[in-house]
Amino acid sequence: QRSYTTAEKRKVVSYAKAHGNRATSREFDGIAESNIRLWRRQKECLQALPRMKMTERGKSAAYPELEAKLVEWIAERRQQGGGVSIAEVRLKALTIAKASHGWGNRFMNSHGLSVRCWTTIAQKLPMDSDTKVLQFQKFIIKLHKQHCYDLSLIDNPYNRMLEVKGAKTISIATTGHEKSRFTVMLACTADGMKLLPYIVLKHKTMPNNVIFPNTVHVSVHPKGWIDEPLMLDWLQMVWVKRPGGLMRKRSLMVLDAFWCHHMKSVKKRLQQDKTDLAIIPGGMTKILQPLDVTVNKPMKDALRRKWNTWLWEGEHTFTASGCMKTPTLQDLTQWIADVWVELDPAIIRKGFLKCSIFNAMDGSEDDSLW
Known part of the structure; x- marks a missing residue:
């Protein structure tokens, strides 16, 4: 089995739109027509993904509006110099929807967040x-x-x-x-x-x-x-x-x-x-x-x-x-x-x-x- 990048999938979708799924399958080394139909349905999603990404793994957001508000809240807290823990994010989310531990991990992965230690107040060793x-x-x-x-x-x-x-x-x-x-x-x-x-x-x-x-x-x-x-x-x-x-x-x-x-x-x-x-x-x-x-x-x-x-x-x-x-x-x-x-x-x-x-x-x- 072969994996295809987002850029390759976009190219296949564009060709299929002009020539049809069967012709596209012959043109691109026998790609299954079922894959071509799937990629055509995912056209909008493929446009939003990075060119070299193979696939979009994981569940889609159950509460996209909630997560958008949480990302905005986190950015505001960080601009003010405040720390934000995953427990605080879950507590904030609980006021609107159920926020399990697994949800917290998926939320961080979806929005490029991670738990980090303070680095600006670290003690530096003296020269001697x-x-x-x-x-x-x-x-x-x-x-x-x-x-x-x-x-x-x-x-x-x-x-x-x-x-x-x-x-x-x-x-x-x-x-x-x-x-x-x-x-x-x-x-x-x-x-x-x-x-x-x-x-x-x-x-x-x-x-x-x-x-x-x-x-x-x-x-x-x-x-x-x-x-x-x-x-x-x-x-x-x-x-x-x-x-x-x-x-x-x-x-x-x-x-x-x-x-x-x-x-x-x-x-x-x-x-x-x-x-x-x-x-x-x-x-x-x-x-x-x-x-x-x-x-x-x-x-x-x-x-x-x-x-x-x-x-x-x-x-x-x-x-x-x-x-x-x-x-x-x-x-x-x-x-x-x-x-x-x-x-x-x-x-x-x-x-x-x-x-x-x-x-x-x-x-x-x-x-x-x-």
Whole structure:
């Protein structure tokens, strides 16, 4: 069997119009008359296809007017610099027609759309990145030789600002909570042990009548950020209370260059707890931050799955105007707790090795340490 391009089909259709289907079949090496009749019926469609395209696969749009409006809406959002997810497109389409997961994939394929990551705010490595990596590794090895830290005493906390996927679309159109944010401070040790997630809600006071899971620690801040008092609170409520923390064995904490990590009060408290401090050089977190290198992506992917499950299968409440409300604080904190518990400790250990935080004394990645 032979495939024909759109340009070849157009040529056959033009010849058939002038000479008939049977003559055309003889002229073009015995093309079946049934194909010629089919192509003549598809004349208008063939005129719209690219010249070298073989065929138009896939189902035709069930709601062409809806899809035209969605394409226009997406273009407008992108011009304004806003992000658009496939879940948001489906939510938008649900107000008019049924939008299944398969429909979302077909819609993207039909209109040349794809899911992309942000590229304009990516962190760039400094020019002397190789030198900084070497200096950081030598510093860690020097401390390890001095104190012979146990694997459970090398810790890596991480601050990450989270925004619920899809909340922007819902709140802009309905509830007005597009700026609702919270910070999650994750911490783990080189042997894969995970400390309690420290969640900072964007509230002035602790919410009433909310039962948070006992596997997280929740605090509040007017802007939802980690500041000096909250960093000290994290040291008191999470770091000191970790397994073996009360024994105050010599330990090593690796932090990024966030401003409150440099505060005198934080350094003083670490000294009291016999904790040495190593600050990751500025601009180097993407290659020296274990949670950034191996943990952050699976955590975000798992949280995104939790969100999508709630969005499409969960029980929802609505405002007086009929708009869907966002997940409850209890739901959000429980998602974080569940995802953190389910994370494979081997991923954490791999991150410490890749970032040269607990390697062999010669600096190599020696798995026998584990």
